[in-house]
Amino acid sequence: AQSVTQLGSHVSVSEGALVLLRCNYSSSVPPYLFWYVQYPNQGLQLLLKYTSAATLVKGINGFEAEFKKSETSFHLTKPSAHMSDAAEYFCALNTNAGKSTFGDGTTLTVKP
Amino acid sequence: NAGVTQTPKFRVLKTGQSMTLLCAQDMNHEYMYWYRQDPGMGLRLIHYSVGEGTTAKGEVPDGYNVSRLKKQNFLLGLESAAPSQTSVYFCASSLPGTRGSEQFFGPGTRLTVL
Numbered sequence: 001a002q003s004v005t006q007l008g009s010h011v012s013v014s015e016g017a018l019v020l021l022r023c024n025y026s027s028s029v030p031p032y033l034f035w036y037v038q039y040p041n042q043g044l045q046l047l048l049k050y051t052s053a054a055t056l057v058k059g060i061n062g063f064e065a066e067f068k069k070s071e072t073s074f075h076l077t078k079p080s081a082h083m084s085d086a087a088e089y090f091c092a093l094n095t096n097a098g099k100s101t102f103g104d105g106t107t108l109t110v111k112p
Numbered sequence: 113n114a115g116v117t118q119t120p121k122f123r124v125l126k127t128g129q130s131m132t133l134l135c136a137q138d139m140n141h142e143y144m145y146w147y148r149q150d151p152g153m154g155l156r157l158i159h160y161s162v163g164e165g166t167t168a169k170g171e172v173p174d175g176y177n178v179s180r181l182k183k184q185n186f187l188l189g190l191e192s193a194a195p196s197q198t199s200v201y202f203c204a205s206s207l208p209g210t211r212g213s214e215q216f217f218g219p220g221t222r223l224t225v226l
Contacts, residue, residue: 009152032211043116043202043217044155051212090154094211098143098162099170104154 002027004093006103014111019063019078021106023091026072032094033074035065038105039087047089050074061085086110114138116218118203124224125193133188133221135203142208144186145170145215146178148199155202161186162208193225 007022032051036044048059055067065076091103119134142163147155157170161180177189200222204215
């Protein structure tokens, strides 16, 4: 069975601080992993994805994620948080059948 | 290029009423999906389609039906709405074939069932 676990449903950081959002996965096949962002009252949009090429993936808005097979993790980071980063973030794992399994989401709050 | 659009944006129903949510995409994507989003539960797949004329059940299909008569449209129907179906509904689409394809999401439909 394939699953995604996001550790921490709420994360709060100060503006300018490091952002770290955690995602662990379980997959019986080599994983294809995604991070999506959802701003209030909007749909999800892709931040970045890992598709078995480079293990360090860079995305939009200064975010990046590192795939670590030994730790079954795909944590999302940004060196310096901005107020505009406040949103909900979802980690997702693609299955063979064209479907995605999503984590429960992490709400990021950025304090001034 | 509008991407994925959803109609309506908001709707309030009474228990037992029926309605249809419309999803349209202009990216020529083969795959389309319907999800519901509830607080603390992430996105749960209701039904999906891998091509025109095909549909399949997802994780939470009970109480919903779907149809994909045209490649660009994916309809989600509630035959007899229940308060448990109060949720935000998202449609998404993606390219077929590779697991590396991301999904493109619509803006959502906020449904309240009284």
